[in-house]
Amino acid sequence: MIEYLPYILRRLFYNPVFIFLIFTLLFSSVIWVLTLNAPDGGRIAARIYGYGIMWCPALATWVTCRIFNRRITDLAWSWKPTNYLTAAYLIPLGYSLTAYLIIWTTGWGGFYNKAYVSGIAHELGWEGLPPYLFIVLYLVAQGVIGIFSSIATALGEEIGWRGFLVPELSKRFGFGTTSLITGLIWAAWHYPLLIFGHYNNGTPVWYGLTCFTISVIAASYIYTWFTLKSGSFWTAVLLHASHNLFIQAFFTPITVNKKSTAWYSDEFGAVVPALTVMVAVYFWTRRKELLQTSTAANITNQSSNTKHETIFIKLVQ
Template sequence: MKRREKSIIIFLLLTFALSSICYFVYIFYGETASSITALLMWCPGISAFIIKIIFYRKEKIIKFQRCPIVFILLGIFIPVFYLGISYAIYWLINPFAFTGQIYSTSITFYILAFLSSIITAMGEEIGWRGFLLPKMSEIFHPVPTVIICGLIWAVWHYPLLIAGLYQSGTPLYYQLPVFTLEVILITGTLFYLRMRSHSIWPAILLHASHNYIDQLICAPLTQSDDSAYFAGETGLITVVCIVIIVILLATKSSKNSFISYSNKRY
């Protein structure tokens, strides 16, 4: 077995082994142990660092490097588009669901919350987009790379989804497939940003912006039993919005240049 394939397999085993400890604590103790999700989000990153030490000690495989500002801005504002539009449409359809309530009136709170989102998102992105996605793109073309990495990322969330500790509000027979589809689509967007920018920062910022906008801004402004069917991480309107983004990004890139991202420097 080649070093690359072996490193991918061990990375996945490490990630899910470490994550299982966090799953157990959170599921067993419930919301009182919710803070362990910060450690859970760092399990892919910790695994990636271990893999680097074992297999790629002298190589720079996790690219914390500067990139054109356009990719930074795309990372921050793409979630503003797909989440903002989806929630706005839902509020127009169901105006009584708009509460007008926010977590805090303190600007300091929101600044610190965004910094916290960056730190936790970084843990996942170091693993998923810093290591796994580039290595998988050395083996597969972009479309299967996105699908496989997206499925792995989605399945990694399943224990908390099934336990009702994450994105509850819809039955599992609806929640799991829609969540999986949305994660695969977001992975497509992250693939574009990661491979075009040659940096992990746009992916980190997109992930952080997504969590921040969904959990700290849009969710508190929404109060309805059926909102999860339309907006957020299991929302059909959100899925449509992300499809539009993926189509725009794919259209922007020529077919040959899009495929060739996997063969360029990381």
């Protein structure tokens, strides 16, 4: 086996996916260490480290493109067609609203958190509004204005996951395998903060990790389908941003925590992952609409430049 190691290493260094993953790991490790070293970090630490970790895949993509003499502008930056962008925004709102309606009506969590709602109303200067009117207006405000902040973080991840990784994997694998591999990598990338940090909902680590992993892998099928079908990774950005916004910044905080709420709510409870799986199954049934090979080529606009990649191999030998 040892005599084959140099050849294997050369093949790995020749592989853009391997290089991308190595740099994602290196850059992310810095943020993981900083985050875990600040267990009492507040809003400022959360913002700095949150933005930092979510832009590591984008930074790794840029480095990988430089190494292989590619242009990051050749990724699928197109905003068209807009019908897929609209659907990408609305789908997470739909399944998250459904999930929390289930949680509230079953009594797994209460509606609504009066302390949270009154606090936000005070911050906005809207104390005079009736609570239910305020909740509706706050949802609209988050959906119209808050989405831009959520896009700013989701973009950093999606440049890497769906902008680079999915097209590269799609050159060799079909929709299902590409979605699964991307989902597993995407989920594992979160594990250090899930296991050793405070990125959970208060349930045992094994439970939160299981629910979160199911949710992320299911979401990967949805995001990959939209990326390949639309020819734009902006659909994945909007899916990701909408999911994070409505679940993390609206539905979870307005829910009253009861004894068992953590076991059902958020990405670390059972309901959101279950509904995400249902949506993923729906898009799995539409997989034949995807022309994997040609679509992957179209969304990357990246041809394998043998000359430049051979030069890189010589450099690492």
